[in-house]
Amino acid sequence: MTIILEQIHSPEDVKRLDDKETEALCRELREFLIENVSHTGGHLASNLGVVELTVALHRVFDTWRDRLVFDVGHQCYIHKILTGRKDTFGTLRSFQGVAGFPKPAESEHDAFIAGHASTSVSVALGMARARTIRGEHYSVVAVLGDGALTGGLAYEGLNDAGESGEPLIVVLNDNGMSITENVGGIASHLARQRVKPQYFEFKKTYRRIMGVIPGGKRIYRVTHRVKTAVKKALWPCSMFEDMGFTYLGPVDGHDIKKLTYLLQWARQINTTVLIHVRTVKGKGYPFAEEHPNEFHGISRFQIETGEPICASGKSFSGVFGETMLKLAEKDPRVCAVTAAMQSGTGLDEFSSRYPKRFFDVGIAEGHATAMCAGMAKQGLLPVFAVYSSFLQRAYDMLLHDVAISGLHVVFAVDRAGLVGEDGETHQGAFDASFLAQVPGMTVLCPASYGELSSMLEYALFECSGPVAVRYPRGCEGNYRGKWGRGTHAVLRRGKDITLAGYGVMVNELTEAAELLEAEGISAEVLKLDSIAPLDYDAVLDCALRTGRLLVAEESIQEGSVGMRIGAEAAKRGICLKNFALKNLGNVFIPHGSVPELLAMCGLNGKGIAETAGEMCHDR
Numbered sequence: 263m264t265i266i267l268e269q270i271h272s273p274e275d276v277k278r279l280d281d282k283e284t285e286a287l288c289r290e291l292r293e294f295l296i297e298n299v300s301h302t303g304g305h306l307a308s309n310l311g312v313v314e315l316t317v318a319l320h321r322v323f324d325t326w327r328d329r330l331v332f333d334v335g336h337q338c339y340i341h342k343i344l345t346g347r348k349d350t351f352g353t354l355r356s357f358q359g360v361a362g363f364p365k366p367a368e369s370e371h372d373a374f375i376a377g378h379a380s381t382s383v384s385v386a387l388g389m390a391r392a393r394t395i396r397g398e399h400y401s402v403v404a405v406l407g408d409g410a411l412t413g414g415l416a417y418e419g420l421n422d423a424g425e426s427g428e429p430l431i432v433v434l435n436d437n438g439m440s441i442t443e444n445v446g447g448i449a450s451h452l453a454r455q456r457v458k459p460q461y462f463e464f465k466k467t468y469r470r471i472m473g474v475i476p477g478g479k480r481i482y483r484v485t486h487r488v489k490t491a492v493k494k495a496l497w498p499c500s501m502f503e504d505m506g507f508t509y510l511g512p513v514d515g516h517d518i519k520k521l522t523y524l525l526q527w528a529r530q531i532n533t534t535v536l537i538h539v540r541t542v543k544g545k546g547y548p549f550a551e552e553h554p555n556e557f558h559g560i561s562r563f564q565i566e567t568g569e570p571i572c573a574s575g576k577s578f579s580g581v582f583g584e585t586m587l588k589l590a591e592k593d594p595r596v597c598a599v600t601a602a603m604q605s606g607t608g609l610d611e612f613s614s615r616y617p618k619r620f621f622d623v624g625i626a627e628g629h630a631t632a633m634c635a636g637m638a639k640q641g642l643l644p645v646f647a648v649y650s651s652f653l654q655r656a657y658d659m660l661l662h663d664v665a666i667s668g669l670h671v672v673f674a675v676d677r678a679g680l681v682g683e684d685g686e687t688h689q690g691a692f693d694a695s696f697l698a699q700v701p702g703m704t705v706l707c708p709a710s711y712g713e714l715s716s717m718l719e720y721a722l723f724e725c726s727g728p729v730a731v732r733y734p735r736g737c738e739g740n741y742r743g744k745w746g747r748g749t750h751a752v753l754r755r756g757k758d759i760t761l762a763g764y765g766v767m768v769n770e771l772t773e774a775a776e777l778l779e780a781e782g783i784s785a786e787v788l789k790l791d792s793i794a795p796l797d798y799d800a801v802l803d804c805a806l807r808t809g810r811l812l813v814a815e816e817s818i819q820e821g822s823v824g825m826r827i828g829a830e831a832a833k834r835g836i837c838l839k840n841f842a843l844k845n846l847g848n849v850f851i852p853h854g855s856v857p858e859l860l861a862m863c864g865l866n867g868k869g870i871a872e873t874a875g876e877m878c879h880d881r
């Protein structure tokens with residue numbers, strides 16, 4: 263029964279509720295969330311944890327005007343439900359449905375796009391500065407998790423914000439969890455933050471008095487420093503205070519009254535405030551509370567049992583994890599590194615079997631890459647397992663710390679190509695371009711599980727310098743071949759056109775070739791195993807044999823393999839009868855299932871066959 267929620271059409275309706283009704287709303291929101299996400303899949307545990315926090319934020323702030331900046335953004339579901347997207351929430355993460363992350367194009371209440379961690383404080387500070395310079399009046403609030411606080415970028419923002427004097431509120435949602443348990447010294451620091459109750463009471467009274475007496479707010483600002491000094495002497499201090507923030511907390515993030523009170527106060531005092539909120543990830547759904555990792559990002563599940571509706575089978579990530587176990591057994595120098603993505607990258611078993619050779623460094627891809635450089639320099643064999651889109655964070659370290667020195671670091675680039683429902687921020691659309699540009703880099707593209715295993719072994723033991731082995735989210739397709747150790751393989755002979763691609767795209771190419779055959783067109787399928795270095799001789803030989811070349815790839819167009827082949831052909835003065843690039847274009851690809859997105863881009867078997875058919879009309 264969602265009696266109160268049914269009456270909520272905008273945040274104004276939330277503001278009208280008294281404390282009791284608001285608590286009831288929170289219960290109903292949890293019910294609504296669990297019901298919906300059980301059908302759509304999504305980031306359940308994080309959202310269950312921020313129900314009261316989000317409701318309190320909407321009690322205090324007006325998000326059409328005030329700017330509420332979510333970090334990562336995976337915890338924005340309650341915000342979406344309260345800001346006019348309740349009735350379409352059943353389309354969450356589906357093609358053309360409600361996005362799983364904040365999206366200003368979707369609603370004026372979404373202040374900023376997010377998807378990658380640790381950006382919120384910087385973005386919020388930028389907004390606060392814009393507001394001040396333009397003489398405008400609104401609040402700016404950043405909501406970031408303790409996991410996001412392991413990312414270096416968060417500190418760059420905090421360091422600047424703390425000293426800035428800009429009125430800005432940072433809400434730190436501390437649940438002790440990243441996707442898996444949070445790591446590092448900061449997590450320990452947060453756990454130690456226990457303000458003595460007497461101090462909390464003293465602070466409350468002090469604030470109340472200052473709010474009542476004439477000129478109290480001004481006096482508050484003047485005496486704040488004295489009070490802080492006294493407090494420092496008497497009570498343990500958080501690093502945030504040292505950085506210049508007014509620190510409030512820790513406060514129970516499920517106590518809606520206390521939260522509302524603190525947020526109201528933080529809004530009034532017009533300074534740089536950090537509110538430390540403690541929450542329980544998965545709150546209110548026992549399965550999620552017990553297994554926050556499994557319910558962080560979940561596919562469709564049964565509410566009564568918490569079991570996924572479709573059991574997840576074998577995947578490229580799983581095969582990567584299994585192969586790593588074998589390789590680590592073979593050579594004690596092999597180490598696995600993750601930036602807070604232990605489970606997603608398939609390293610759970612490795613972490614328990616080889617705890618001394620497993621490193622979860624937090625959401626710190628730049629650090630992970632530079633650390634791998636150090637490990638490699640001193641004789642280890644580090645493998646950094648990282649999602650393609652998160653590796654974007656570490657590009658400079660890849661160039662500066664790994665590549666210039668030619669260090670042998672292996673990048674297991676998971677989620678390469680389209681990932682689907684997470685949308686623009688998560689599509690692995692860029693790595694094929696940006697990795698190939700790195701001097702001395704080898705980039706291998708397995709198209710099957712078997713190829714992933716052998717390419718990984720080859721990358722570790724037979725390559726030198728930086729090597730990336732890139733593979734997609736999910737499972738292999740019909741192609742189950744083994745890697746012949748070459749740079750390429752012709753999967754199917756043909757005489758009218760060459761269809762070239764790499765990774766699981768070869769499945770679409772093969773399907774296209776079959777469709778073309780039915781039309782009387784003979785298509786050759788060329789699988790590229792290495793896209794850096796790229797065997798131009800082999801590709802152009804094939805293309806010259808058929809006279810026509812179509813290159814299909816789940817990659818941004820600029821810097822794509824197709825463009826590189828085109829440039830090489832031009833350089834060599836090779837003129838083909840017809841040449842086409844099929845890729846993601848130079849745009850950001852939204853959320854939706856991978857098959858839907860492939861179809862949208864003309865990159866499925868049917869789309870490729872259509873283009874190829876047109877190319878062959880003159881034959």
Ligand SMILES: Cc1ncc(C[n+]2csc(CCOP(=O)(O)OP(=O)(O)O)c2C)c(N)n1
Binds near residue numbers: 439652
């Ligand atoms: C740069 C980057 N690396 C990795 C991720 C994957 N990721 C998404 S959420 C998350 C954990 C975030 O933890 P926290 O901020 O504490 O939020 P919680 O889920 O606990 O609410 C991670 C590692 C990401 N979004 N961005």
Ligand SMILES: CC(=O)[C@@H](O)[C@H](O)COP(=O)(O)O
Binds near residue numbers: 684735
């Ligand atoms: C926001 C977030 O949590 C991301 O890490 C993403 O949702 C990962 O999804 P998969 O691991 O299912 O690809």
Ligand SMILES: [Mg+2]
Binds near residue numbers: 408
């Ligand atoms: Mg957390």
